Amino acid sequence: MTKAKIGIVLGSASDKAIAKKAGDMLDKLQIPYEVTVASAHRTPEDAAAYAANGEKRGLMAIIAVAGLSAALPGVLAAHTALPVIGVPVSAGTVGGLDALYSVAQMPPGVPVASVGIDGGANAALLAARIVALLDENVRQNLEDLRVEQAEKVRKSRSTLELPEAPEEAFK
Known part of the structure; x- marks a missing residue:
């Protein structure tokens, strides 16, 4: 088995659906990853x-999934030089806004x-x-995905059942 390049850390096992979304995309891009639960x-x-052991184990980034106070991304970032990407979860009474603010409003010196x-x-x-900065295969997979997504949008133009813009509008 290939060593994980991306670590996904859930603040709670109840955040598994978000990890699945991330994992599906990483699978599509052929990037090995691992998932664990660790509460801030x-x-x-x-x-x-x-977080402290991630770099020496070969991780290149950590995705931190957390709801409510969403302290997890900041805790992880405080213990590593790896990039940490916070995913606020739509939990609690304000639908995830508290988590979004917690992730986005980190103090200077602890970026997330x-x-x-x-x-x-x-x-x-x-x-x-x-990962693509150092891995040409991932870079190509990202480019292939970008092209695939663009073609999907272009094909959707003909499904509107409304007057279409002419092709020359896009050249």
Whole structure:
């Protein structure tokens, strides 16, 4: 088995659906990954150790999935030089806004990238772009995906059942 390049850390096993979105995208791009659960509040020593050991184990980025106070991305970032990508989860009474604010408003010196609420697939794409800096195969897989997505949009134009813009509008 190939060593993981991306670590996905869930603050709770209930965040598994978000990890699945990220994992599906990483699978599509052929990037090996691993998933674990480590709580910033209930197992902070595990979260810190996972982050601190990530680089020497070959990880190139960590995706941190957390809801409510969403402290996990910051805890991980405080213990590693690896890029940490926070995925706020739509949990609690405010639908994930508290998690989004927690991830996006890190103090100076502890950067965490943030994607949108429940944005597991985008977190995987951002992590893939980091890996692609050193891996030509991943870079090509990202380019293939970009072309595939563009073609899907172009094909969708004819399904609107409304007056279409002419092709010369796009040249």
